[in-house]
Amino acid sequence: MEYLPVCLRLRGAPVLLVGGGTVATRKARLLLRAGARLTVVAPEASAELQELLQDAGGEWRADAYAGPADLADQSLVVAATPDAATNRAVSEHAHVAGIPVNVVDSPELCSFIFPAVIDRDPLLIAVSSSGRSPVLARLVRRKIEALIPAAYGGLAEFAGRWRDRVRDALPEEGARRLFWEQAVEGSIGELVLAGRETDAAGRMEQRLADSTDLHRGEVYLLGAGPGDPDLLTFKAVRLLQSADVVLYDRLVAPAIVDMARRDAERIYVGKARAAHAVPQQDINQLLLSLAQAGKRVVRLKGGDPFIFGRGGEEIALLASHGIPFQVVPGITAASGAACYAGIPLTHRDHAQSVRFVAGYLKGDRVEHDWSQFTSETETLVFYMGLVGLPVICRELQAAGRPADTPVALIERGTMEGQRVLTGTLATMDDIVAREKPRAPTLIIVGSVVTLHKDLAWFGARED
Ligand SMILES: C[S@@+](CC[C@H](N)C(=O)[O-])C[C@H]1O[C@@H](n2cnc3c(N)ncnc32)[C@H](O)[C@@H]1O
Structure with missing residues (x-):
């Protein structure tokens, strides 16, 4: 140095x-x-x-x-x-x-x-290239600036105001450090960053009054987006990097799991269709017991945790046991894959609404009241619909959607190797049988699909 x-x-x-x-x-x-x-x-x-x-x-x-x-x-x-x-x-x-x-x-x-300075007064971050390249130092500063919200200054102020109280309440250095780590990185810090200082102060009082509270873990249910790691939110990255344990799904990109701290424990609980690595109840239970053991647990889910993600079930058990948790939205596959395929789901010349529909088979049926899908000004997005595609195309036509209604199937949306196949309700079945796309795939039905040929920008275009 x-x-x-x-x-x-x-x-x-x-x-x-x-x-x-x-x-x-x-x-x-x-x-x-x-x-x-x-x-x-x-x-x-x-x-x-x-x-x-x-x-x-x-x-x-x-x-x-x-x-x-x-x-x-x-x-x-x-x-x-x-x-x-x-x-x-x-x-x-x-x-x-x-x-x-x-x-x-x-x-x-x-x-x-x-040095180049990131000023979140009273928090200061200095970047120096030891005089070699001030331009590089400024570039690094800009990158860090994007990661450190302006509200961090408020968090430093908040911590400063509580410093003496905490020192008096926790004279032992180790306990005090643990307290601050949990406060700043956990829900108290998040409350301050969200501008809820009164709630944060209440939480501080509570934690100082009840030392058992110090060892209570937390769970962060994070949406990891559809695949491209750059689509993760800043908040998700921040919480991911604070985790002791990370539970992740099959659809979460390895590059995202790699963003966790090096010493964080990683547990794969992913599910492929009909092959559940860990049954849902066991995942719920695991989250609970890890949090009860005082861990900061991140549950990473593909896309958005509340859209076909069973996120609600996972936090219900935590809520019933009084475990603090947060849910961070992610970009759902419909949004991510459609954007990367150049298909504006509600282009005003084509559609006034969009509907996300579960497309998986139960037996040999996709169970829906198909008469509700007849509006030609509504875009339909089917998740988990690859295997049930023939049934979906057949049922939509039987319900009255014209056979020439455009359909797109997006394979590996937003990821390297993304492929977009387009056809109609009448032809899609054959196209898919010929092209053999692999999961994950998303199916978009409606005239917005016609925009793909002009607006596609990412990955290989369909000829
Ligand atoms: C169990 S659902 C989870 C959805 C997720 N919670 C979300 O908001 O995107 C899994 C389905 O999402 C869709 N999916 C997820 N990621 C995708 C991607 N990168 N490309 C295409 N479809 C994707 C597929 O239809 C897949 O079968």
Whole structure:
């Protein structure tokens, strides 16, 4: 490590800035934000810099840098002039005087450098490339910024307000750390991030009053989306990375399971059609017992947990035992696969409603009142319908949908190798028999399917 990252307290501290141009103005803004008592030495200063100094009560001395005398009593120096000789002189004098110095764009003259900062005051995240590539550091900052919601600042404030109370209630360091980990990463942190500070405070009181509460686990039921890992929500990623145990389904992409902490336990409970790896009741029970053992459990489900996902059943048992849980929506297969296939499910020229329908066979039947599916301005999306496709096409025609109603079958929607087969209620059966698509597949019925040929953008187009 070439530099030690530290956070300097500059409130009220005298700081000298040599230079008055654009770069110096940028540095001045940062130093003033940290509360520095700023003196600028430069023959000329930008209008913005003058205004900043005026607002913050800083001083501008309209002069050239005069030498070591200018450094007297300063706690920090920044040189940002266009003149290399001046910058070098400032650096040398500061080194002699033992004052930390930064020279813009000259890491070799610096005793400290400015990192790129993600400011979620009071939470600060600094990114540095040790002076090698400020552009790369800024790029990394942008990526982190997207992952850290602005509300994290509020969470840090909240924790700060409770710090003394928690220290008094839990003098033992280990217990206190566990308490904070659970509070910040668990439901209390989530309540604060959701803007529900009063509820979060109530939860803190409760946890401090009842130490057994400290060891209670939680369950997060997360929608993992239809396949493409980039379709996961920020919240799902955050909770996934906080889990001790992850239970996942067959349809969850391995890249998503890999986002869990390295030391998190991973339990496969996936189901293929008619071949349940772990029976549903056992999954429900497992979630309960893991949470009762104090674990933070993530239950990852393909798509959205509440759409043909049995998510409701899994949390019902937790609710009846008073285990805290959260449910995070995911992009359901209908939405994800249709978007990636270029089929707008409710394009206004074609459909005014869309219906998600279970398409699995019970015996040799797909059990529905088929007379409810006759509207030509409604798009139908069948989940789990591959095996029952011949029955679906037959029943829809028998109910009155025209034989030439367009049908699309999307195989592996949003994933590498996505394939879209299109036909009609009359022809789809043969097309599927010929092409032999493999699960998971989604079936879309309605005239919106005709838009696919112009709007397809992802993966291979059908010829
Ligand atoms: C048990 S349901 C779960 C649905 C999931 N909860 C959701 O919201 O997407 C499984 C069915 O979803 C559909 N499905 C899930 N992922 C899919 C994908 N990537 N491409 C096509 N269909 C998919 C298939 O019809 C599959 O049989």
